[in-house]
Amino acid sequence: MKEKAKEILELIANFFIIYSKWIWRIAIVFITFIAGIVITLLIANGKNSNTEIVIEDSPLEIQEIRPKGDIVVCSAIMEDYAPVRETEHHLFTTDEQHTCAQLLTQKCCYKINLDKVEYIVSDSTKTVLVKIPEPEYKSYTQSSEFISDDEEFWAEALPSTNDLKKKVEQQIMNKFCTPANKRKAERYAEDAITNVLKSVGYEAEFIHSLDKGGLE
Amino acid sequence: MKKQDENTTFATKTNNGEMKYLHIIIYIGAAVLTLWASSCNGNSGEQDSLSLLEKDHALPSTQTVLSQLKQNTDLVTTEVKIRKIVKYDSSKHESISVFNPNTWKYGERKCIVPVEITIEYGYDLRDMTIDNIKLTDDSTAIVIELPKPKVINAGYNMNIDEGSVISISTGLRDKVGHELEEELRRKGYEAVMKEDLSSYVQDDVEKNAKTVFESLVKALGYKDVRIITFADYSKI
Numbered sequence: 001m002k003e004k005a006k007e008i009l010e011l012i013a014n015f016f017i018i019y020s021k022w023i024w025r026i027a028i029v030f031i032t033f034i035a036g037i038v039i040t041l042l043i044a045n046g047k048n049s050n051t052e053i054v055i056e057d058s059p060l061e062i063q064e065i066r067p068k069g070d071i072v073v074c075s076a077i078m079e080d081y082a083p084v085r086e087t088e089h090h091l092f093t094t095d096e097q098h099t100c101a102q103l104l105t106q107k108c109c110y111k112i113n114l115d116k117v118e119y120i121v122s123d124s125t126k127t128v129l130v131k132i133p134e135p136e137y138k139s140y141t142q143s144s145e146f147i148s149d150d151e152e153f154w155a156e157a158l159p160s161t162n163d164l165k166k167k168v169e170q171q172i173m174n175k176f177c178t179p180a181n182k183r184k185a186e187r188y189a190e191d192a193i194t195n196v197l198k199s200v201g202y203e204a205e206f207i208h209s210l211d212k213g214g215l216e
Numbered sequence: 217m218k219k220q221d222e223n224t225t226f227a228t229k230t231n232n233g234e235m236k237y238l239h240i241i242i243y244i245g246a247a248v249l250t251l252w253a254s255s256c257n258g259n260s261g262e263q264d265s266l267s268l269l270e271k272d273h274a275l276p277s278t279q280t281v282l283s284q285l286k287q288n289t290d291l292v293t294t295e296v297k298i299r300k301i302v303k304y305d306s307s308k309h310e311s312i313s314v315f316n317p318n319t320w321k322y323g324e325r326k327c328i329v330p331v332e333i334t335i336e337y338g339y340d341l342r343d344m345t346i347d348n349i350k351l352t353d354d355s356t357a358i359v360i361e362l363p364k365p366k367v368i369n370a371g372y373n374m375n376i377d378e379g380s381v382i383s384i385s386t387g388l389r390d391k392v393g394h395e396l397e398e399e400l401r402r403k404g405y406e407a408v409m410k411e412d413l414s415s416y417v418q419d420d421v422e423k424n425a426k427t428v429f430e431s432l433v434k435a436l437g438y439k440d441v442r443i444i445t446f447a448d449y450s451k452i
Contacts, residue, residue, distance in 0.1 A: 152391050
């Protein structure tokens with residue numbers, strides 16, 4: 001048994017001696033191949049590595065300047081996200097799970113259009129009856145970030161992120177538009193109008209509906 | 217002579233014996249190297265999923281409200297809409313360092329994304345005190361001093377018209393995806409917000425402020441309203 005093993009070992013060794021020239025040649029090709037793969041992997045890794053994104057200088061185009069008359073109350077910065085998961089099917093290898101998420105940071109607030117505020121002035125009592133319209137919800141996108149495990153895959157799998165953003169926007173709106181926040185918005189608007197009217201010598205009285213007869 | 221031949225044969229035999237094992241060692245070494253390389257590749261896959269998990273951890277919870285409700289009462293008098301074409305060309309800002317494999321990038325990425333920005337100007341009503349609103353002695357006219365206008369709200373369009381986005385990638389570079397597009401739009405927005413637009417919009421902001429205050433005070437019955445803006449009293 002021992003001799004048989006020695007024989008096999010000798011056979012293998014002889015094989016290497018006879019073909020050593022070729023083995024060396026193959027080894028050199030193999031090493032070059034490995035080095036090539038390593039360099040390619042480094043380049044492929046480098047293409048995804050983070051580098052600072054610098055944009056070119058470009059002029060601004062002012063498209064519109066519009067007059068407004070709104071009181072902005074109760075502003076807050078809100079952030080939310082919506083994730084998506086998808087499986088990529090491969091022919092020869094196992095399926096791959098991919099994840100991405102759309103984040104939105106928005107400044108949310110309530111607006112009261114001053115054109116819709118109604119006043120009835122009573123000069124004798126120096127009182128103004130004021131009816132404020134319903135506060136209107138507004139949001140301003142401060143940043144919109146998309147994160148994923150494979151930018152190229154998601155560029156194909158998700159041609160547009162607009163629906164995802166609408167979903168996140170709705171989530172933010174649901175969180176911000178609570179009856180408590182709406183009440184706060186009305187109170188802050190009343191305070192602001194009261195202060196302006198006080199400055200010109202009038203007391204403000206807030207009502208829900210207004211007719212020429214006064215309070216309802 | 218025969219002895220010398222025997223010696224040479226013995227030396228060759230010994231060398232052949234060492235060579236045998238040397239070859240086996242080299243062969244085993246190459247096999248181990250190959251296995252190690254493939255296991256490294258597997259680890260990098262794990263790292264990818266780990267980094268995404270880390271990113272996932274960085275996500276805020278759905279209940280996160282980054283700032284408390286501000287007790288602000290701002291008056292918006294002017295809305296300005298701005299369009300900026302954001303241009304990105306990787307070849308202009310990326311450099312290759314031999315010692316840093318992260319900079320070994322073959323190819324370029326270029327992208328053009330338009331971004332529409334809305335800025336609302338106006339006044340913080342809390343900045344206005346009773347001293348800023350004065351009645352004339354006969355109480356028939358009112359004088360309002362307005363502070364310097366400021367940005368009340370600003371933001372950029374949330375939706376992207378994919379048809380208006382141009383993206384090019386060459387060589388081994390990834391296609392331009394949503395991540396880069398969003399980053400470019402954010403950079404474009406930040407660049408606009410850094411610019412001083414007062415020379416373009418201040419006149420309009422103050423003119424509109426006068427209109428808003430006049431209509432507010434005239435509703436109270438004052439016929440004569442004089443509004444002094446920040447620009448007016450900085451001239452005095």
